[in-house]
Amino acid sequence: MKGFRMPRRTGRMPRPLTQLLRGAALALVAACGTTYQLPDSGGVHTEEARRLFAEARREPARAPLSAGAAQARFNRVAPRVSAAGRQYCQRLTADRAGFNCNVDLAIDREMAERNAYFTYAETQPTIRISLPLIRDTASDDEVAFVLAHEYGHLIGRHIEKQQQQMLAGALLVGVLAGVATATAGDYDGHAVEVGLGVGAAAGSIAYSQAYELESDTLGTRITVSAGYDPVEGAKFFARPEPTRTAAGRYSFWGTHPPDEKRVATVLATKAEIDARIDLRPVQ
Ligand SMILES: [Zn+2]
Numbered sequence: 001m002k003g004f005r006m007p008r009r010t011g012r013m014p015r016p017l018t019q020l021l022r023g024a025a026l027a028l029v030a031a032c033g034t035t036y037q038l039p040d041s042g043g044v045h046t047e048e049a050r051r052l053f054a055e056a057r058r059e060p061a062r063a064p065l066s067a068g069a070a071q072a073r074f075n076r077v078a079p080r081v082s083a084a085g086r087q088y089c090q091r092l093t094a095d096r097a098g099f100n101c102n103v104d105l106a107i108d109r110e111m112a113e114r115n116a117y118f119t120y121a122e123t124q125p126t127i128r129i130s131l132p133l134i135r136d137t138a139s140d141d142e143v144a145f146v147l148a149h150e151y152g153h154l155i156g157r158h159i160e161k162q163q164q165q166m167l168a169g170a171l172l173v174g175v176l177a178g179v180a181t182a183t184a185g186d187y188d189g190h191a192v193e194v195g196l197g198v199g200a201a202a203g204s205i206a207y208s209q210a211y212e213l214e215s216d217t218l219g220t221r222i223t224v225s226a227g228y229d230p231v232e233g234a235k236f237f238a239r240p241e242p243t244r245t246a247a248g249r250y251s252f253w254g255t256h257p258p259d260e261k262r263v264a265t266v267l268a269t270k271a272e273i274d275a276r277i278d279l280r281p282v283q
Contacts, residue, residue, distance in 0.1 A: 034214040035156055037280045039268035041261060049238075049264035052231075056238040062138060070134040071107075077143045077228070078105055084226035085151035088218070092155055092279070103127050103154060105147065107134070113245055116146050118153040125154050137236060141223070145233025145266075148222035152215030161211070213265050220269040221279060234266040 041049075065073065082105050089101035104121065108128035114136050116129040127150040129143070137143050153159070216234075223230040 033282060034210050035282060036214060036217065037282055038210075038213050038217055038265060039272050041264035041268040045264040045267040045271070046260060048267050049260040052235065052238050052263055053260055056235060059239075062136060064132075064135040065137070067131060067135065070131055070137075073137065073140055073143055074107055074129070074134055077140050077226075078147065080226040080228075081105075081144050081147040081151070081222065085148060085154075085222050088222050088225060089151065089155050100125055101154070103151065107131055116150055118150040118159070120159065127151070127154075139232055139235075141229045141232035142236040143233075144226055144228035145219060145223050145230055146236060148226065148228075148230075148233075149215045149219035151222050152218035153211070155218050156211060156214045158211045158215070162208075213262065216262055216265045217269045217279070220266050221273060224270070224273055230266050230270055234263050238263050 082103065085103065086101045089099075093099040093101065100123070103125045105127045108115075108130050111128070111130035112132065114130060114133035116127070116133055119126050119128075127147060129146060129150075133146065134143055137146075220230040220234075223233055
């Protein structure tokens with residue numbers, strides 16, 4: 001990312017620079033949006049989500065499943081979600097040549113925290129769930145919903161989009177840093193490099209809530225098509241839990257804030273499925 005040179009002029013911003021800024025800003029906006037429309041989660045859905053939250057707060061602490069029962073739950077649920085997720089992914093990405101919907105789905109045996117994630121191992125789409133998370137679930141529906149939500153990150157192309165955002169954000173901040181030094185009459189390559197670092201960090205955390213909600217929307221549809229109940233499943237999130245682990249790291253509830261909007265989004269998507277309203281791309 002060292003592709004541009006700052007002019008040594010002062011005063012009005014030079015034309016190529018404004019074009020560069022506009023280009024970076026447009027790229028940032030384009031990379032940030034969701035691919036699919038989120039359902040309208042207001043009104044009755046928000047009220048119902050509030051009620052579910054209040055109910056979850058009154059429930060007694062969960063007794064963890066044995067490791068054997070957790071493994072059996074994963075063995076029951078994973079093949080069904082995997083088949084439904086692959087099918088749904090293939091339908092939605094039919095126009096994207098070479099899009100890989102064959103996810104490597106397994107338990108992460110190393111992970112001691114309750115967590116689940118989507119990533120790429122080289123180019124292989126990969127979903128992992130930890131045994132402690134499965135041991136903490138109260139139903140097959142909850143494991144199904146967590147796994148289906150992670151398929152949502154694949155179909156929403158959230159990792160690619162976040163990389164584009166980081167790049168565009170870095171470009172924007174880099175250009176601005178360059179402007180500050182260039183207008184002072186002294187172009188400083190180092191300031192631009194520092195700017196690039198700051199932009200990358202800022203871009204990587206922006207708009208993640210929209211992606212979580214999009215994954216919940218896609219995950220709700222995959223959960224239903226796998227034969228599970230997404231509203232039962234979403235109860236896994238609807239619990240008061242600390243956002244950080246004892247080690248100070250973000251917990252699953254830290255990276256997936258259990259706000260009412262998430263549960264309301266699941267309820268609204270379920271209502272759309274019941275009314276036979278299909279997923280709609282953003283225009
Ligand atoms: Zn997520």
